Amino acid sequence: MKKDLNQTHNHSPNDSQWAISAKGIVKRFATNVALNNIDLEVPQGMIFGILGPNGAGKTTLLRVLSTLIKPDDGSAKVMGHDVVTHAHDVRLSISMTGQFASLDEELTGRENLMLQAKLLGFRRQAGKRADDLLHAFELEAAAQRQVKKYSGGMRRKLDIAASLVVTPEILFLDEPTTGLDPKARKGIWRMIRALAEQGVTILLTTQYLEEAEQLADRIAVIDNGKKIAEGTVRELKTAAGSGVLRVTLTNPRQMEEAEKILATSLGNSVNQNAEGGVLSARAESTEAANQTVAQLIESGIGLDGFAMESASLEEVFFALTGHGLINGETNDEINKEGVENEA
């Protein structure tokens, strides 16, 4: 009822109806400002990542958008419904998977899903619905086992399954893979992508840059309760400088000379690899890296090899939360309101 899944199949970024649109969200806890004037617009049918370190405010933002807490200031609409005044309508269109598997540890996996199904209005079909989900998430073997005996990965799967008892228009995932081993993490990623392909809008928080890079169509970077950047992974990387130039010298005795050229040409500090003969330094752009390599060759320094390694998102994040972005290497695509406020 009240639910037209076809609506969510529209992947067009120009869609006039936002899945989520928040303006000026402020949330304080005692003296601590958890969210400081956050704006967010998430188009329908997208995987949107909220990236930030521990304590940045990611979970608080999710809790505001999922009607768990009220913002002190600002307003937010989820599928067009105000999260404060029309919380019930919001709840009809969302599912929330919290940071810690919100399951009853003493009940079995099947009973947890059945409870969820009963609460959402399934009656005689509750058991069938639970079985379907257990099958889809490859949890049949553990169906009759108490959740406290599940592994971390199984809990996560069951937790997400519980959020899909009725397919939501928007799925909130708070750090869906925190604490999971790499294999379980990949499994969850596959599942999230499959859901997005079916048109479910997904808003996920993560402190893993790789996760944001793997999954999110678009990322908002949050630090200290402020949104400091937003864009696609590529846009964020471009903004933070394109990466690291690594050169391998033919003759290690030219090390000192090569180091000088790298430092002056790139304007960044140079790392000496422990193996010797390998130098690396951050390059702001591919052009800068090319010029540096040319200079090395012109100066008669023999190179066994050189490589431009793209900036890891770790470096991107450091650049964004440190001084990189404020120093002006921003891309126009990047929303830098937060930074200007901070500067």
Next chain:
Amino acid sequence: MRHDQDLSIIQVKRPAEPGALSNAIAFGWRAVLKFKHVPEQLFDLVMTPIMFTLLFTFVFGGALAGDVDSYLTYFLPGILVQTVVFNSVYSGMALSTDLEKGLFDRFRTLPIWSLSPFAGLMVGDVIRHMIASLIVLFIGMLLGFRAEMGILGVAAAFGLLLIIGFGAGWVFIVLGLLIRTPNTVMTLGFTGIMPLVFASNIMVDPSTMPDWLEWFVEINPVSHMTTAMRGLMNGGITWDVFFLALLVPVLLTIILAPVTLWLFRKE
């Protein structure tokens, strides 16, 4: 996720929105499941009262009341009050566990009647109180207890027990909402309950106590409840005794139920 299953999982129609009663029944179902999966909770619940009954009856009974049978008649209605009051701590612990695990966060993002989770706690309480009290009564009867007022008197006494448990439950539900570590709820709960239970007329006739303690026992609501239980089971109940026993559970409900709602919705 199995790829062949993706579509079938997604294309489920939301069923008709359930009513408040249906939500409450779902949580009640959960409470019943808990007894299936954690039967040892019943063991916890009845061990203390059974030990107390055996210990007090056989070790102190003769000295306190002249003979074991008279003491059992005096003691058993009171130990039932103690059983229910101790058990009411478990609601608070269960609530605190749910909050700690984030389970309530999920419930609170569902389009359900926001108070239905408490219905589950109530169902759990009623089952716990009834089972534990019946076991204690059964042990008492094995030891020779006979209720003079017969089955009707016992039924009325059990009705009073449920009201007492319901009233006491609110104290621990509020504690559970305020304190998100189940063990702290238990420790705090028992710290508060112990003096109330021991400085009452459950075990010993207060006329043997020093004046200041006797005064406390006289105003202790646990004593009023115990006196009413004795009256209902052994005879001699009067309306004023009965109402006095109801006073505190009713007051607790009137005061703490709104506090519970407020705490629950506060965030």
